[in-house]
Amino acid sequence: GAVVSQHPSRVICxxxxxxxxxxxxxxxxxxxxxxxxxxxxxxxxxxxxxNEGSKAxxxxxxxxDKFLINHASLTLSxxxxxxxxxxDSSFYICSAREPSSYEQYFGPGTRLTVT
Amino acid sequence: DAKTTQPPSMDCAExxxxxxxxxxxxxxxxxxxxxxxxIHSQGPQYIIHGLKNNETNEMASLxxxxxxxxxxxxxPHATLRDTAVYYCIVSPYNTDKLIxxxxxRLQVFP
Numbered sequence: 001g002a003v004v005s006q007h008p009s010r011v012i013c014x015x016x017x018x019x020x021x022x023x024x025x026x027x028x029x030x031x032x033x034x035x036x037x038x039x040x041x042x043x044x045x046x047x048x049x050x051n052e053g054s055k056a057x058x059x060x061x062x063x064x065d066k067f068l069i070n071h072a073s074l075t076l077s078x079x080x081x082x083x084x085x086x087x088d089s090s091f092y093i094c095s096a097r098e099p100s101s102y103e104q105y106f107g108p109g110t111r112l113t114v115t
Numbered sequence: 116d117a118k119t120t121q122p123p124s125m126d127c128a129e130x131x132x133x134x135x136x137x138x139x140x141x142x143x144x145x146x147x148x149x150x151x152x153x154i155h156s157q158g159p160q161y162i163i164h165g166l167k168n169n170e171t172n173e174m175a176s177l178x179x180x181x182x183x184x185x186x187x188x189x190x191p192h193a194t195l196r197d198t199a200v201y202y203c204i205v206s207p208y209n210t211d212k213l214i215x216x217x218x219x220r221l222q223v224f225p
Contacts, residue, residue, distance in 0.1 A: 004158075032211055043202070044159065044215040093158050097211045104211060106158030 002028045002098040006107035013084055013114055021079045021110045023094030029074035030096035035067075038091040038109075050077040050094075084114040118142065119203045124220040127197075133190040135219050137203030140184040145207050148179060150188045152199040153218075159202065162188065166208075193223045 003026040013019050023033055031052045036044040048069055049057040056069035068080040077096075081088055095106040120138040127133040139148065150162040163170055163177045165186070170177045176189040190197055202218040 034211065034213070036215075043217050044153075046212065046214060049212065091156070095158070095213075102164060102208070103161035104213060106160070108158050109156070111156075 004105045004107040018082045028098040033077040033096045036093045121219045133193040135188040146205045149204045154199045
């Protein structure tokens with residue numbers, strides 16, 4: 001099946017710095033990708049829909065100026081957590097659907113720890 | 116908000132069938148039922164989906180009631196590797212947006 005990768009898998013950063021997470025569709029083109037956040041022992045929460053060549057659509061309650069999303073190509077979307085704080089520590093997961101398939105493929109996730 | 120209700124946890128003996136229920140009483144006519152699972156600290160994995168007919172693939176079977184208000188995911192011969200959180204999601208077919216509920220934590224024991 002199709003593969004979605006994320007980089008890095010783990011990152012530790014200091015409070016106040018920014019962190020960029022990459023999401024790539026390895027063997028298909030994705031006009032739309034999704035970003036989720038998951039806190040320990042909780043479900044996935046959809047943060048935003050990333051659209052290639054246009055602005056991302058954010059879910060209610062998600063700060064677009066804090067979580068910057070760029071979808072510059074059909075195989076790459078990036079999520080930048082700006083001015084990170086300890087409460088931003090979480091598991092960030094991206095997903096995309098191959099156009100010819102009904103199933104959505106998820107990346108392995110990026111664990112962000114802000115100290 | 117998620118449109119589904121699932122029991123928070125279930126146990127199943129290895130080799131037995133695991134039957135995971137899901138209630139989606141407010142499902143609309145154009146919404147499909149999807150099942151995904153998430154093994155600890157990994158991204159979710161697609162299992163199966165259906166509209167109104169029962170479906171089967173190499174991983175599982177999906178039984179949807181005639182009124183479509185509930186469904187059951189069946190893992191016919193559960194293994195220890197099936198221990199995961201299972202999410203039932205309803206979503207229109209023409210949208211990729213998936214809203215996850217709380218899911219069912221399935222523990223398969225030897």
